[in-house]
Amino acid sequence: xxxxxxxxxxxxxxxxxxxxxxxxxxxxxxxxxxxxxxxxxxxxxxxxxxxxxxxxxxxxxxxxxxxxxxxxxxxxxxxxxxxxxxxxxxxxxxxxxxxxxxxxxxxxxxxxxxx
Amino acid sequence: xxxxxxxxxxxxxxxxxxxxxxxxxxxxxxxxxxxxxxxxxxxxxxxxxxxxxxxxxxxxxxxxxxxxxxxxxxxxxxxxxxxxxxxxxxxxxxxxxxxxxxxxxxxxxxxx
Numbered sequence: 126x127x128x129x130x131x132x133x134x135x136x137x138x139x140x141x142x143x144x145x146x147x148x149x150x151x152x153x154x155x156x157x158x159x160x161x162x163x164x165x166x167x168x169x170x171x172x173x174x175x176x177x178x179x180x181x182x183x184x185x186x187x188x189x190x191x192x193x194x195x196x197x198x199x200x201x202x203x204x205x206x207x208x209x210x211x212x213x214x215x216x217x218x219x220x221x222x223x224x225x226x227x228x229x230x231x232x233x234x235x236x237x238x239x240x
Numbered sequence: 241x242x243x244x245x246x247x248x249x250x251x252x253x254x255x256x257x258x259x260x261x262x263x264x265x266x267x268x269x270x271x272x273x274x275x276x277x278x279x280x281x282x283x284x285x286x287x288x289x290x291x292x293x294x295x296x297x298x299x300x301x302x303x304x305x306x307x308x309x310x311x312x313x314x315x316x317x318x319x320x321x322x323x324x325x326x327x328x329x330x331x332x333x334x335x336x337x338x339x340x341x342x343x344x345x346x347x348x349x350x351x352x
Contacts (some may be wrong), residue, residue, distance in 0.1 A: 129283075156338065167246070167329055168284070168342040175338050183339055184242070215283050225333040225340040226272045231283030 127152045129232035131216050137238045138206055146201045146235050148216030156224025157199040158183070159191065161212040162234075168215070174199055175222040206239045213237075242267060244332050246343030253350050259317040261346045263330035266311065270332040275304065275315050276342075278327045287328070288315075320350045 129150045138144055150157065158173040160183075170183030174193040188210055190202040199218075203210060213236050217229040245264045253259045263273075274289035290297045290304040290313065297304045303316040317324055330343040 158338070158340070160342075165249070165344060167344040168331075170339055170341070173338040181338060184341070217283075223335070223338070225338045226335060228274075228286045228289075229340070231285065233283055234281075 127230075129216055129218050129230055131214075131232040131235045133235060134233065135236050137240065139240050140207055141205050144203050144206060144237075146203075146214060146216075146237070148199045148201065148232060149197050150199075150216075150218040150230070151197065152218065152220070152230070153196065154218035154220050154224070154230075155196070155222045156219040156229075157193065158217045158219075158224065158229065159189070159199070159201050160215045160217065161185065162215060163212050171201070171214075173225070175224070206237075208239045211237060211239045242339075242341055244330060244341050244343040246330050246346060248346060249344065250347045251349070253320045253348065255320065255322060255350055255352050257320050257350075259315075259320045259324065259348055259350070261315045261328055261330070261348070262312065263314065263332075263343050264310075264312045265332050267332070267334070268311070269334040269336070270341075271335055272333045273304070273306065273313050274331050274340075275302075276329045276331065278329065278345075280326075284329060317348075320348075322350045322352050324348060325350050 159171040172191040216232040276284035277287040278284040
C-alpha cells in the first residue's frame with residue numbers, strides 16, 4: 126500500500142532531551158516536507174526537501190533539523206526540545222521535486238508533548 | 241506578504257446548504273492554490289486545486305472560485321453533507337523554491 130508513515134505517533138518528552146521523528150514513504154517521491162499544526166495557526170512548513178541531500182528551510186525552521194540521505198526517509202530532529210515545540214507534526218511527500226505545486230500525500234501525524 | 245488569510249475560523253451549515261470558505265493573499269507571485277481536507281485524527285488530503293489561468297474549477301460538489309484582481313479565492317461546497325464535516329485548509333505557492341503556505345483552517349460542521 127502506497128503511504129507515508131511516521132513514528133512515533135505519540136510522544137511525551139522533557140525539555141532538552143533530543144528526539145527524532147521518523148518519516149518514510151514507499152512511493153519513490155522526490156519531494157518531502159515537514160509541517161506543524163497548531164490551533165488557530167493552521168499548518169506551517171518547517172523544512173522541505175526536493176531530492177536526496179537537498180533540504181531547505183520552511184517558515185518555522187528554528188529548533189529543528191532534518192536530513193535526506195535516502196530518497197524514502199526524511200527524519201525530523203529536535204536537538205533540544207522546548208515546550209513551545211509541543212504540537213501535531215505531519216510529514217508529506219509528492220512525486221516530483223516541485224512538490225509544493227502538486228498533490229502532497231500526508232502521513233498520519235505525530236503528536237508531541239514537551240514538558 | 242507570504243501569508244494566506246482564511247475565514248471563517250468555524251462554520252456551521254445545515255445539510256443540503258452551501259458552505260463557503262474564503263482565502264486572501266498578498267503575494268502576486270502565487271500561482272498554485274490547493275484546498276486540503278482533514279478529518280479528525282487524520283492527515284490532510286488534497287481536495288481540489290486551481291491555477292490563476294482559470295476563474296473557476298469544479299469537481300463534483302466542490303468548486304473553487306478565483307478572483308485574481310482581488311487576490312482572493314474561495315471554496316464552495318454545494319449540497320453540504322454531514323460527511324463533509326472536517327477542517328479545510330487553503331494554501332498557496334509560487335513556482336520558485338519549495339514552500340507551500342497554508343491558511344489558518346476552517347472547521348466545518350454540517351448538521352443533519
